[in-house]
Amino acid sequence: MKVIALIAVIMTGALLIYGVEDMPKWSDPNSPASSHVSPQYIQEATEKTATPNIVTAVLADYRSYDTMGETVVVFTAAIGCILMLRKKRNGEGG
Amino acid sequence: MIWQLDLILCLFIIICAIAAINVKDLLGAVIILGAYSFFMCLLWTEMGAVDVAFTEASVGAGVGTVLFIAAVSKTKRRSKD
Amino acid sequence: MLDYVISKYNFWIYIILMMIGLYAMIGKKNLVKKLIGMNIFQSAIILFYVSIGVKAGATVPILSGHGHGHEAIEVANYINPLPHVLMLTAIVVSIATTGIALASLILIYRKYNTLEEDEILKIRKETGA
Structure with a gap:
């Protein structure tokens, strides 16, 4: 069982390591996640919702x-x- | 983002994770999981995600540890592996 | 090669954390240990999502001096807030699932008087339930 678990875990890890190849460099300001939708939120959130904290404004x-x-x-x-955890009374099924 | 601090916190997190799944005493494992959550919260503060950090500190490390300790106290404390 | 490994060091650490959690979920026999592994796995995934939004040299996404004039907001100065929002929801939902799992764990302990997976399976085979 332990050996099967270890093999499955190592195969999953290898698959994830293979997937990392396509990720952008860490802390890159021009990565796709930071350049596509979020600039609009950062620029408009305070003006539209009057909340200085952008996370709270979006949430x-x-x-x-x-x-x-x-x-x-x-x-x-x-x-x-x-x-689930209530006490069962006498005569009550289940 | 300071990469030295980041690396040290990541090392602590990995040590806590390995310890939490290897300790045979379940109450000790749960306490180590709480320490893991607090290190995770420090890492998020260091990454600039302050809202996620204080949610994790209150919900993940606080309420989660309380729920785990309640469950362990109602069941058995020893574990075979 | 070494440059490639060093430039993406955070991803290797998240992958190691996910592997630790997955191993605890599959390989350990105690049910509480499986839950601890699930928690580790979840927070590793949340860590990965939060790390996507990090920008070098940027500050936390809280604007100062709002409402006074219309000075231009420089996008590169603020960390991407969208992963933070989604992961806030994920943390709360993960605690809800942990609570349900612990409740059913207590029910299992009341019925079988043990938390080890192999002993539970043995009792179920003996009683034919």
Whole structure:
């Protein structure tokens, strides 16, 4: 079992190392992730939302429905934990 | 971004990760996982992601460690591997 | 070759972290150890995403002196904020999944009185359940 796990892990690692070849150099200001969409957010976020922190502006203004869905996820997890761990009364099935 | 600090923090993180999966006492493993989360939080502060860092410090290292300790205290503490 | 290895050193470290987490998820028999491995794997992936947004010589994405005139904002001076936003969501969701997993772990312990995978499988085979 340990040997199979080690082989699987090393194969996955080799695949990831092969994929790194296409990544841009680290901390490059002109990398695709930093040059495509984010400049627009950095330039317009403060003006449009009046929030100096851009992360908060995107989280609570541009993606507020996403954040609301996130709270639904946390609520569902809490309800699930309570339903799993409650004490069963006598005569109740399950 | 300071690469010397980055490298030292990454080394600490790898040491904590290896220790967390090799310690046989589960409570010790969980505490080492909390230390791993705090080192991760320092690394994110060093990368400039302050919001992610304080979310990780409160949610990942705080609430996560509390949940793990609660689960370990309700089950067994010893582990075979 | 050495230049290539050094210039991408952060990716090697993230790959090592992912391999440690994956090994703990597959190779370890204790269920809490599997969960610890899952946490390590998740934070390695989050670390990889956050590191995509790093720019050399840039500062944290918080603007100062907003609302006073329309001075031009230099994009290269601020770190890319979008990976941070997405990873904030990912951290909270990861804690929610960890909570559910720990709850079902306690249920498994109540039923089988052990947390070792091989012992649970043996009990299940003996009782035919």
